Amino acid sequence: QVQLVESGGGLVHAGASLRLSCAASKRTSGTYTMAWFRQAPGKEREFVASVTSVGSTNYADFVKGRFTISRDNSDNSKNTVYLQMNSLEPEDTAVYYCAGVRTGPDYTKVLYWRYWGQGTQVTVSS
Numbered sequence: 001q002v003q004l005v006e007s008g009g010g011l012v013h014a015g016a017s018l019r020l021s022c023a024a025s026k027r028t029s030g031t032y033t034m035a036w037f038r039q040a041p042g043k044e045r046e047f048v049a050s051v052t053s054v055g056s057t058n059y060a061d062f063v064k065g066r067f068t069i070s071r072d073n074s075d076n077s078k079n080t081v082y083l084q085m086n087s088l089e090p091e092d093t094a095v096y097y098c099a100g101v102r103t104g105p106d107y108t109k110v111l112y113w114r115y116w117g118q119g120t121q122v123t124v125s126s
Helices: 027-031
Strands: 004-007 010-013 018-024 034-039 046-051 057-059 067-072 079-085 094-102 113-116 120-125
Touching (some): 004 094, 018 034, 018 094, 018 120, 034 067, 034 079, 046 067, 046 079, 057 067
Parallel strands (some): 010 120
Antiparallel strands (some): 004 018, 018 079, 034 046, 046 057, 067 079, 094 120
8 A cells, every 4th residue: 555645735826836745655666657647626637747666757748848747766665756837827726636556558547546645736826
């Protein structure tokens, strides 16, 4: 069992930056692919970005070079995944979820991720 705890959300103005963090609790979680998804009110949860254990990344098209995913595996008892978000837009308003352990071929699909955090709210005002 892997516990994921997100932090770093908040209310910002358009154009601002935020950095989200996701702490994964298990020692071996450093070997897992991790990802960020988001869900806006009335919409389905959608893929934002993912990072493998060796640092390979994938991004949703709407990221447009504004977001950067990274991870820190230096602590053997846990590992942390970050999402640096720059040039935020009101359309980025959503609950952002950390996901861990990809179980299927399509990393953009919610059903192929085993563990989820509780989410952190990001609100961008115009």
